[in-house]
Amino acid sequence: MEIIEKIKTNKSDGNLTEIQKICLHKLQSSPLPNPKSELWRLSNKSKLSTFLDYSVNEKDSKFDIPYPKNSQSTIRLIIGDNCQTKLIEKNYSIEQLSDDELQKYIKEQISFFKQNENWSDLLNLSLSCKNNILGLKINGSKIPPIEIFSHASSNSLNAKTLVIFLEKNCDVELLQVNLGKENSSLSQSTFFCLKENSSVNHGVVSYGENRSNLLNSLNVIQQKNSAYNLGSLHFKFNYARFEISIKQSAGNAKTNIKSMQITKKDEQISTYTKIEFNGPNGFLDQINKSLADDKSHAIFEGSIIVPKIAQRTDASQLSRNLLLSNLAQIDTKPQLEIIADDVKCKHGATISQLNEEELFYMRTRGITLTEASKLQLSSYFQEIISFIPISKDKWDLLDKLLNEN
């Protein structure tokens, strides 16, 4: 693990930014997460070490975007592309954050970091060079949809960071696509700050090729009356972790999450979510779906934290899992930690395989077993996919998933 050695000895070449130095310093005492901690307990150690085995690549090579830009109105950005973004229109503006603004915000976030909980972010920020950090300030309404791409090239580890400020009363659709090449590692950290009355439909689609790895972390802070909707899909990674942390800083905000992970072969994909309500009247509706086939392993751990101040919180979390093979395994752990008494909180979890009665019904109607299974799977996938913004119009994710199966 070359990277860890470098962190330990602090022998990094080139000029480091102040943030990189802070994060390296934080990592030095314990460069790897504690494998016994709840968040890393089930994580495959050898896969994590494979993730760290590649050397860091700061330059970006060309890559194929999975679908053409067929509409003029979509704004497309690629992290690391060195693009200068400044769009000021009548209704809206999208500007890059100044270095000062970026530094200030990231430093503030780092001050809240915990070694195990935010290890992926610490690693990301210690590796992400200035070019690979994209900071955006979005303001206004009627903003065209935004697509942001992150990409890892073969035989290397790429670290990309995205910081987005959504100003007051702003409303936007944003799709983040993370692509991994063969034998690559991508470390992607995203920081979202939703100011009052803003709302975002956020989509995250991550998929890799043979033996690609991903550490994807998403940190969202929601101010009052903001709405955050997340639709996410992770598939085709040898090893992937999706860590979501959402804080409703003063309550009175809405969060909707629909996430899905699909694992095959010997892949391991996990989703960890932590939703904190730091004020009253918060709302959460979360569903996570997993599908595990072959010898793969899918993990979901979700925690909902409702302190005393968060009265009248309404939170629900559902974990639905399909286990399709004798050698695959699924771990799920939905959690509730509640102190406020005037709350409505519930969670549920199921693990099963495709419904045999439904399959039988369809077969009696002349549909083949393969077709019937596909139909069932498509309804299973559709709930999540239809929640992912932008892509649904021009990118047939459902087809892609079904054909992969």
Place this chain on the structure above:
Amino acid sequence: MVNENLVKDVVKEPYKYGFVTDIETEKIEKGLNEDIIKLISQKKEEPKFLLDFRLKAFKRWQKMKEPDWAALGYEKIDYQDIIYYSAPKQKEKISSLDEVDPKLLETFDKLGIPLTEQKKLTNVAVDAVFDSVSIATTFKEELAEHGVIFCSISEAVKNHADLIEKYLGTVVPASDNYFAALNSAVFSDGSFVYIPKGVTCPMDLSSYFRINSGDSGQFERTLIIAEESSSVSYLEGCTAPMFDTNTLHAAVVELIALDDASIKYSTVQNWYAGDEEGIGGIFNFVTKRGKCLGKRSKISWSQVETGSAITWKYPSCLLLGEESVGEFYSVALTNNLQQADTGTKMIHIGPKTKSTIVSKGISAGNSKNSYRGLVKMGTKATGSRNYSQCDSMLIGDQASANTFPYIKSQQPNSEIEHEASTCRISEDQLFYLQSRGIEFEEAVSMMVSGFCRDVFNQLPMEFAAEADKLLALKLEGSVG
């Protein structure tokens, strides 16, 4: 609106089992080392295999670390500051109940467990354990007629050493966890039950555990073996006096059910919970596990946990036999500064195994109540099913309720369903009941009792009524 002041004024029933029996006791010195273990073993005139078992467990324990993963906070326990053996002084051998110190009989009388011939409960056989020793076991002869062995574990070690040697530590090995290792090294007394093949135990069996001294811990061990096609219902109750120090209770319970056997294990745990400031109370660290070894065997745990300052308890089922069934019904109530981290583990190993978990947590005052459970489907558990339901009720805005279910499946032909919810006593419902002329406290108690109904239905008759009353008492004055 519910009048908050009313809450504070409502009667607070003192812990009525908090008295101390003034009796001459024999205690060994404080501390834990090999000599102490040898001394305990010698006092109990144990065979060599048991001493070896204890010493081996002690060695393991020394290498282990106290677990800290539970959502509990308590001061570090000084294991050298505990007396590991304490027994009321009495004649060497007791041939009948008449020879038992009347003070002891009186104590159990006061606790509602009369042991004497005239008063003893008619349909329940009782094994009464006082500190480290078993005082008396009722209905022994009647049970023996059916071939049922029901005695203290010390007696079983002497009279049924073969069974003890064969089964002790097979369900909860000494190396299982820190507190199980500690118990295996120093366990004092407890109950032993053996139900022979084809026998349905003619009456309920019951153990009553009483801690009397404030500086000695209680480490009882219970072993229940149900042979093929037998069945038994076992009840367990516990109380302790009020001391301002914390007393350690680390018990191990092992159940073994062979083909078609069924064991029902019910607990009403009412150890002293400490006062309102959280001073005193029992630290209750218990390892309970049942092994459904045989085909179609069934183990059912039902528990009402209302006492103890700290509860750390996860009655579990290992479902090995084909079509075996595991059940867990629990009501855990915490008030004031009590902390409970309790739940169950259902490990599905054999095919077509089934398990049901119903857990109801009620947290009031400044207490902390966590459900922690594991459901695991092994690779061979085809056609297995689990259903879990965990509901929490919060009373007051200082209490906390947590749910930590761990679900793991390696078998596609199995189904796991889990649901959890959190609610509070709704003002609308309270208003409705009060408008029908039902007193405030009674309305609360009715709602709590309704909330726990699923679990109370599983308790044996005598216990269910008791549990209902117990909850009402414990909760009085905590609703706001």
